[in-house]
Amino acid sequence: MNADLTKPFPWERVIQALAYALLVAAFIIGQIAARTDYDGLLKREMPELVLSLSPENRELPVVYKTEEDGKASSDVVVMADGEGYGGPLVVGIRAERTDNGARIKEIIVLRHKETPPFLDRLNKKNFFRQFAGKDVSDNFIAGDDVDVISGASVSSIGFTAAVREAVHLGAVQHLDLAATWQQPSWNIGPNDAILVILFALAFYAAYRRDKAAKYARYLVMAGALVFVGFYANTSISLGSLAGIVMGYIPPLKQHPLWWIMMIGVLGSVIVLGRNIYCQFICPFGVVQNLLQKISGIQLRIKPQVQRQARTMIFSLSWVALMLIFLSAHPALGSYEPFAMMFSLEGLGIQWYILPAAIIGAFFVPNFWCRLFCPVGLYLNETVRLRRSIRSRFVGMRNREEPKEILNDPRDLGA
Amino acid sequence: MELFQWFCMGILFVLSVAALSYLSVVVKLKWYTLASLALGAFLILFGIGWAGASFLEGIAQSGALALILFCGSGVVLMTLTWRFLVAPELSKQSD
Numbered sequence: 142m143n144a145d146l147t148k149p150f151p152w153e154r155v156i157q158a159l160a161y162a163l164l165v166a167a168f169i170i171g172q173i174a175a176r177t178d179y180d181g182l183l184k185r186e187m188p189e190l191v192l193s194l195s196p197e198n199r200e201l202p203v204v205y206k207t208e209e210d211g212k213a214s215s216d217v218v219v220m221a222d223g224e225g226y227g228g229p230l231v232v233g234i235r236a237e238r239t240d241n242g243a244r245i246k247e248i249i250v251l252r253h254k255e256t257p258p259f260l261d262r263l264n265k266k267n268f269f270r271q272f273a274g275k276d277v278s279d280n281f282i283a284g285d286d287v288d289v290i291s292g293a294s295v296s297s298i299g300f301t302a303a304v305r306e307a308v309h310l311g312a313v314q315h316l317d318l319a320a321t322w323q324q325p326s327w328n329i330g331p332n333d334a335i336l337v338i339l340f341a342l343a344f345y346a347a348y349r350r351d352k353a354a355k356y357a358r359y360l361v362m363a364g365a366l367v368f369v370g371f372y373a374n375t376s377i378s379l380g381s382l383a384g385i386v387m388g389y390i391p392p393l394k395q396h397p398l399w400w401i402m403m404i405g406v407l408g409s410v411i412v413l414g415r416n417i418y419c420q421f422i423c424p425f426g427v428v429q430n431l432l433q434k435i436s437g438i439q440l441r442i443k444p445q446v447q448r449q450a451r452t453m454i455f456s457l458s459w460v461a462l463m464l465i466f467l468s469a470h471p472a473l474g475s476y477e478p479f480a481m482m483f484s485l486e487g488l489g490i491q492w493y494i495l496p497a498a499i500i501g502a503f504f505v506p507n508f509w510c511r512l513f514c515p516v517g518l519y520l521n522e523t524v525r526l527r528r529s530i531r532s533r534f535v536g537m538r539n540r541e542e543p544k545e546i547l548n549d550p551r552d553l554g555a
Numbered sequence: 556m557e558l559f560q561w562f563c564m565g566i567l568f569v570l571s572v573a574a575l576s577y578l579s580v581v582v583k584l585k586w587y588t589l590a591s592l593a594l595g596a597f598l599i600l601f602g603i604g605w606a607g608a609s610f611l612e613g614i615a616q617s618g619a620l621a622l623i624l625f626c627g628s629g630v631v632l633m634t635l636t637w638r639f640l641v642a643p644e645l646s647k648q649s650d
Contacts, residue, residue, distance in 0.1 A: 435631055437634070493618075493619065503627075503630055
């Protein structure tokens with residue numbers, strides 16, 4: 142057997158394979174570690190109680206009977222899960238029996254995947270205290286008999302849903318109460334309509350070349366900045382994409398805005414082969430364009446620097462994904478400053494990145510997109526992959542040769 | 556570290572004063588052009604000072620916002636002044 146010694150050893154491929162293998166391993170380890178010891182959690186939060194699992198419910202939501210000072214107590218503790226903005230959350234609800242049923246005494250957050258500032262906001266605004274004293278047969282509908290905290294509305298809705306499911310189940314199974322409460326209706330409102338309109342305008346602007354398309358483009362950019370950025374703050378981050386991989390998908394009924402955004406973004410990439418998000422919908426991109434218009438300074442980045450930047454983004458996002466998968470917490474690894482730019486709520490390192498990104502955009506067009514953005518890179522890579530597959534299977538090699546993509550929204554948008 | 560920061564600030568201050576003085580000699584500028592350039596330089600220095608102190612104290616949020624609000628405004632002010640007030644004067648003189 143003669144080995145071809147003139148061929149260089151494919152180090153790049155080996156490193157790539159190792160990187161992917163480590164990501165898969167981190168995902169598996171994270172999922173195993175994320176299995177929470179619910180009994181332990183509850184006992185830590187309520188050490189004064191002796192809890193015994195009710196035989197009726199051994200899967201979430203589970204009900205515990207309580208003992209205090211060796212005597213059976215009239216209190217019950219129900220544990221339930223829901224879907225927040227970042228992923229699944231688990232709450233413990235302590236309730237006391239009354240003559241007509243039961244009342245909630247306190248709500249304890251046992252596990253969550255929310256971005257810490259969102260949970261801090263809920264705590265600061267006394268979101269959880271409003272449940273104390275509520276009857277278990279109340280409706281528990283966010284925006285109706287439960288106040289939604291602005292700036293953390295998705296988390297508010299998620300926690301409310303978890304509490305509702307838990308107390309209503311307890312009311313039916315343990316108190317034999319009839320279900321007199323209302324079921325929550327679809328949470329579709331003007332916000333969802335605005336996002337659909339924005340996507341429709343973005344598609345129009347992307348596929349037409351007339352004057353109306355130009356105005357549509359301006360409208361979408363203004364809408365993206367005001368609505369997607371400042372109002373709804375629903376920019377896509379690496380955490381959002383990693384959340385999908387981990388199966389953290391909010392129910393359509395509870396959070397339709399998330400679904401519209403993801404269908405619009407991923408649909409345009411997979412079905413149409415265009416990265417509509419980076420080109421039109423990303424509010425941070427609009428901010429960068431505005432800064433460019435003001436400064437008029439367009440420092441050029443050499444292509445080789447941008448190629449190196451591509452490797453750097455892969456490395457940065459690999460580290461971020463490892464953190465996300467190991468912790469099973471999408472918010473912990475995201476380093477993009479999008480959310481904090483528009484809500485001024487962020488985690489440590491993001492505060493150092495934001496000013497650099499803003500001031501860089503003043504001098505270099507699409508500074509963040511071209512040098513640091515993992516979302517843009519992965520969306521563009523998906524477009525490239527789609528084109529490659531299409532050329533291979535549909536026989537369009539001559540028409541659509543996949544080109545090298547340098548993570549600039551203009552590369553795959555037009 | 557704090558001393559080093561203030562030392563750098565001092566150097567930056569002297570450099571900005573020297574640059575403005577040189578500019579006022581090289582090109583004839585109106586008083587408001589010089590004033591807005593000086594204000595821009597002051598905002599940038601103020602932002603750097605604020606941000607440096609905040610980062611050293613470990614309050615990253617305050618530092619980041621200072622960089623964006625003060626330094627950002629300073630950079631915008633200086634750039635616009637340069638584009639619309641200084642650059643036309645310079646091109647006039649070269650003609």
